[in-house]
Amino acid sequence: MNATTVSPRARRLRESGYKLTSARLAVLTALEASDGHLTSTELIERVLALDPAVGRASVFRALELFTRLSLVRPTYLSGSVTPAYVLLPGGHHHHFVCLRCGRVIEVEDCSLLDTTREMEQRLGVHVTGHLVEFFGLCANCAALPAEEDS
Amino acid sequence: MNATTVSPRARRLRESGYKLTSARLAVLTALEASDGHLTSTELIERVLALDPAVGRASVFRALELFTRLSLVRPTYLSGSVTPAYVLLPGGHHHHFVCLRCGRVIEVEDCSLLDTTREMEQRLGVHVTGHLVEFFGLCANCAALPAEEDS
DNA sequence: TTAGATGCAAATAGTTTGCATTTGT
């Protein structure tokens, strides 16, 4: 793989001592092209569209590696127990999930920097990222009367 | 079921219009007796210990309901894609997960109340809770030299 | 009384594994 054409994340992979394989690159590319939340199944579809030679297992292996590297984080949205993977630009991600209709709204605001510093000191840990999930009812569902799915 | 002996969460279930069945009660009891994080498999074990008549499916159905009611939240720890369920006393939960050894440290501090209010106003949503996951390396793993599992 | 919830067991879908082979560095 050519060092000049790869994304910063891909470069980081290599710098962490992992091979930048075509399978990993396809997974990364698919994730970066997404709007933010992809289940393994959706991801496999898109990876195969990019590179039909990639095996499913490698997608799971890449996801596990990316999670360990804090490039990505699995999160549970509604309706399914299958996780959706989100990219962590800058090491974090925040969203709101509607518990009724499943709608997800990205939230930019991050007020956890101080908390993070304080926690690192107190616990002696090294924090590489965080995920914040707010949940409840979206404007639509909050306005609805009884219990019907939108 | 007797209204005077049930936990606040159980009461809340009934008040939300759901039946307080023995399956749901067993799941709730098992969760409340836990230290905080239980996978569905661990939960099923404990539920069966409490009440052998409960079927697996009901455990999953209860977890889905409890998630919708913000009593509980699925979260990803390390090693497995299967979620661990955490109780949400006061509607929230915060923890740190070590990406290397999987250790989980509960974090009390919550600095998201203002953020929550602001968000509810801006997006028109109704927030019933939140989950915050910090991740990185625990003190132990941060101190370790290369790449071996502890 | 009766809508809602259940247990069961079968079906499904998602994930992991072992291994021979390939590939990035």
Place this chain on the structure above:
DNA sequence: ACAAATGCAAACTATTTGCATCTAA
């Protein structure tokens, strides 16, 4: 050159579903 990573396909596990029955309110 060679350790690391892969693809494959089989094995496995977790989750969901349909349905007759039961039960909390």
